Amino acid sequence: MSPGRRRAxxxxxxxxxxxxLGVAAALAGCGQAPSSSDSSTSVSIGPLxxxxxxxxxxxxxxxxxxxxxxMNRGPVDDALVGVVVESVDRADIHRTVEHAGIAWMEPAPDxxxxxxxxxxxxxxxxxVMLQTSSSRLRRGMHVGVHLRFQRAGTIQVGTPVVAYADxxxxxxxxxxxxxxxxx
Amino acid sequence: MSTLRLGSPDHRDxxxxxxxxxxxxxxxxxxxxxxxxxxxxxxARADDLxxxxxxxxxxxxxxxxxxxxxxxxxxxxxxxxxxxxxxxAGAVALAGAACRPAADGPSARDLRQLRGEIRExxxxxxxxxxxxTAGHPFRFQKEANRxxxxxxxxxxxxxDICPVHLANLSAVLNELPWDLRQRIKVVFVTTDPDRDTRVxxxxxxxxxxxxxxGLSGSLAQVNAAQALLGIPPVIRxxxxxxxxxxxxxxxxxxxxxxGRTRVDYAFGTRQADWAHDLPLLAGPVRTGP
Numbered sequence: 001m002s003p004g005r006r007r008a009x010x011x012x013x014x015x016x017x018x019x020x021l022g023v024a025a026a027l028a029g030c031g032q033a034p035s036s037s038d039s040s041t042s043v044s045i046g047p048l049x050x051x052x053x054x055x056x057x058x059x060x061x062x063x064x065x066x067x068x069x070x071m072n073r074g075p076v077d078d079a080l081v082g083v084v085v086e087s088v089d090r091a092d093i094h095r096t097v098e099h100a101g102i103a104w105m106e107p108a109p110d111x112x113x114x115x116x117x118x119x120x121x122x123x124x125x126x127x128v129m130l131q132t133s134s135s136r137l138r139r140g141m142h143v144g145v146h147l148r149f150q151r152a153g154t155i156q157v158g159t160p161v162v163a164y165a166d167x168x169x170x171x172x173x174x175x176x177x178x179x180x181x182x183x
Numbered sequence: 184m185s186t187l188r189l190g191s192p193d194h195r196d197x198x199x200x201x202x203x204x205x206x207x208x209x210x211x212x213x214x215x216x217x218x219x220x221x222x223x224x225x226x227a228r229a230d231d232l233x234x235x236x237x238x239x240x241x242x243x244x245x246x247x248x249x250x251x252x253x254x255x256x257x258x259x260x261x262x263x264x265x266x267x268x269x270x271x272a273g274a275v276a277l278a279g280a281a282c283r284p285a286a287d288g289p290s291a292r293d294l295r296q297l298r299g300e301i302r303e304x305x306x307x308x309x310x311x312x313x314x315x316t317a318g319h320p321f322r323f324q325k326e327a328n329r330x331x332x333x334x335x336x337x338x339x340x341x342x343d344i345c346p347v348h349l350a351n352l353s354a355v356l357n358e359l360p361w362d363l364r365q366r367i368k369v370v371f372v373t374t375d376p377d378r379d380t381r382v383x384x385x386x387x388x389x390x391x392x393x394x395x396x397g398l399s400g401s402l403a404q405v406n407a408a409q410a411l412l413g414i415p416p417v418i419r420x421x422x423x424x425x426x427x428x429x430x431x432x433x434x435x436x437x438x439x440x441x442g443r444t445r446v447d448y449a450f451g452t453r454q455a456d457w458a459h460d461l462p463l464l465a466g467p468v469r470t471g472p
Contacts, residue, residue, distance in 0.1 A: 056342070056346065056347075058342075059339070059346055059387055059390045059391060060339075060386055060387055060390055062339055062340055062341075062342065062346075062387065063340060063342040064342060065342040065343050094342075094343070096343050096344060098433055098450075100415060101414060101415055101432055101433075101434075102415050102418055102430045102431065102432060102433075103344055103430065103431065103432070103433035103450065104418060104420065104428055104429065104430030104431070105343065105428050107422075123343055123344065123347045123450075123451075124343065124344060124347075124433075124450050124451055127342065127343050129342045129343075130342075163350065164346045164347055164349075164350035164351075165350040165351060165353065165354040165454075167347060167350075168351055168354070168453055168454045169454075
């Protein structure tokens with residue numbers, strides 16, 4: 001049993017009754033990585049906990065994607081209203097939507113984090129698209145990610161840069177399609 | 184007969200023409216690499232041929248250069264040609280022609296085990312022609328014949344779905360036994376021809392997996408190809424930033440080597456699913472003439 005899995009179970013015992021089952025999938029995320037280079041820790045601000053953040057290493061000069069999960073253990077809704085990532089020129093919150101066989105990205109300027117639930121940013125769901133003028137994000141790096149929430153304020157999360165191919169292992173079941181966990 | 188002068192027209196005609204006539208343009212994407220029996224395949228994999236395929240070599244030099252290739256050609260029963268102008272690539276292609284995998288598809292039993300979604304009415308392999316990253320026409324129906332062909336429509340500026348799908352595929356393909364790997368082609372068609380020039384497309388695919396074929400054409404041509412597969416046209420949505428996003432189908436479409444079955448793999452297909460399905464899609468291996 002990996003250290004990440006043990007941690008996931010401990011978190012699960014702390015969860016309040018209102019948390020959706022999707023949280024378990026989110027918990028088995030980036031933190032499950034066996035190597036220290038792509039492991040991430042969870043951080044909390046107020047009732048919010050940020051889990052399993054990771055950045056998929058961009059291919060060439062193309063945009064990268066930032067993924068994580070937010071759990072809201074408080075009694076009131078909050079909202080993610082801004083993302084700033086160190087050494088990245090631009091960070092936009094997007095949601096991948098699929099309709100009638102076509103998938104595309106929609107801007108999601110603010111994402112509600114409902115009370116007692118978790119919202120997953122993962123492939124095929126929400127992601128933060130990162131644009132850099134040059135390829136400054138490289139596998140193995142840790143990057144400071146600043147998430148700004150309407151109520152809870154801004155929190156910094158140290159986030160590993162990983163390969164796209166590793167998301168399958170790191171995000172586990174969360175990699176499967178099926179929307180954003182809540183909303 | 185007078186002495187032949189090097190570089191003279193006679194010299195050119197005598198040696199140049201047969202050489203050109205027997206010369207195959209080296210196109211790694213299109214080469215039917217042979218599915219060799221396991222002991223030979225293992226040795227071929229271990230044999231260092233770095234740099235060799237781009238050079239013209241006579242069959243004599245070929246034999247010296249690689250005993251394994253010579254053996255492969257003999258295996259194909261086609262090594263009786265007199266020593267003359269031959270390309271390493273040509274010889275390998277010959278060997279490939281004689282022992283390429285049979286066009287068997289998966290059995291009905293294998294099909295039932297697939298995790299991908301078998302289309303209720305199997306479409307024939309669509310007949311469309313686009314241009315590959317080397318600038319050559321690529322006729323899909325012909326190229327897909329006898330291969331498991333995995334077709335995907337996407338674009339390089341895509342941060343989420345496209346690189347995840349392709350990186351997953353590449354990771355799994357790299358773990359497959361060599362013989363099986365040779366029977367699978369991945370074809371990526373850009374839905375963003377304005378930004379994805381042939382160079383951009385090649386660089387991006389090389390970063391994902393250099394063996395992946397990249398195709399482009401006008402948006403109308405790409406849409407026409409998609410229509411043959413029942414995929415709605417590409418959506419291009421302008422953004423205030425001056426950028427635009429591209430809406431495209433999210434599934435990888437697989438065709439079996441016999442061209443009879445189409446299987447769709449939705450976004451969210453895991454590496455374990457590919458590892459499970461690819462051998463089934465390829466069907467049984469049958470080598471020899």
